[in-house]
Amino acid sequence: AQSVAQPEDQVNVAEGNPLTVKCTYSVSGNPYLFWYVQYPNRGLQFLLKYITGDNLVKGSYGFEAEFNKSQTSFHLKKPSALVSDSALYFCAVREAPGNTPLVFGKGTRLSVIA
Amino acid sequence: DAGVIQSPRHEVTEMGQEVTLRCKPISGHDYLFWYRQTMMRGLELLIYFNNNVPIDDSGMPEDRFSAKMPNASFSTLKIQPSEPRDSAVYFCASSLIGQETQYFGPGTRLLVL
Numbered sequence A: 001a002q003s004v005a006q007p008e009d010q011v012n013v014a015e016g017n018p019l020t021v022k023c024t025y026s027v028s029g030n031p032y033l034f035w036y037v038q039y040p041n042r043g044l045q046f047l048l049k050y051i052t053g054d055n056l057v058k059g060s061y062g063f064e065a066e067f068n069k070s071q072t073s074f075h076l077k078k079p080s081a082l083v084s085d086s087a088l089y090f091c092a093v094r095e096a097p098g099n100t101p102l103v104f105g106k107g108t109r110l111s112v113i114a
Numbered sequence B: 001d002a003g004v005i006q007s008p009r010h011e012v013t014e015m016g017q018e019v020t021l022r023c024k025p026i027s028g029h030d031y032l033f034w035y036r037q038t039m040m041r042g043l044e045l046l047i048y049f050n051n052n053v054p055i056d057d058s059g060m061p062e063d064r065f066s067a068k069m070p071n072a073s074f075s076t077l078k079i080q081p082s083e084p085r086d087s088a089v090y091f092c093a094s095s096l097i098g099q100e101t102q103y104f105g106p107g108t109r110l111l112v113l
Helices: none
Strands: A003-005 A010-014 A019-021 A024-026 A032-038 A044-050 A056-058 A064-068 A073-078 A087-094 A108-113 B005-007 B010-013 B019-024 B031-038 B042-050 B053-056 B065-071 B074-079 B088-095 B108-112
Touching: A003 A087, A010 A019, A019 A108, A024 A073, A032 A064, A032 A073, A044 A056, A044 A064, A073 A087, B005 B088, B010 B019, B019 B088, B019 B108, B031 B074, B042 B065, B042 B074, B053 B065, B074 B088
Parallel strands: A010 A108, B010 B108
Antiparallel strands: A003 A024, A019 A073, A032 A044, A032 A087, A056 A064, A064 A073, A087 A108, B005 B019, B019 B074, B031 B042, B031 B088, B042 B053, B065 B074, B088 B108
């Protein structure tokens, strides 16, 4: 069965510093990986995805993520954090192509401090 | 594009009452998903449809929950009777065949007293 782990419930970072939100996954086949962000009282917004190709994926709002097959990780990164990046971040995976459901991690709350 | 639309945004009801949540997917999307978000269990899939047909409802917690998609632009999730443990945020998402990304609605925050 496919699964996702986000080992940190909370990440705190100072504004202007780089940020990393960690995600590891487990699938039996090739992974299809996603990051979503949830702002308070809002739905999930798509940030980026890895399907195939370059291991470094660039997404919305200056975020990027690096796919590492050997470590089964897909960490979310941003070179310089903004206070407005404070939100709940979800990593998700599926092991089949197409439109099958996503399996989500528990989420990591990012707090960027001015 | 208006995105995925859900109504109501908030619902407070008493135990035993029937609750109906509504979703309008993005126009042209073939797939529709219902997820539930709780503090304890995170985000979990309840059911999903392809071309209005339920594909997998194994996540529906029990017979009190039912979902329908009478046409391509509308779906409902019904809880009857509701219980306090059903309190959660319910999200609807849709996607287009051949594209990997699911787009989420703003969610319905349900509180059952």
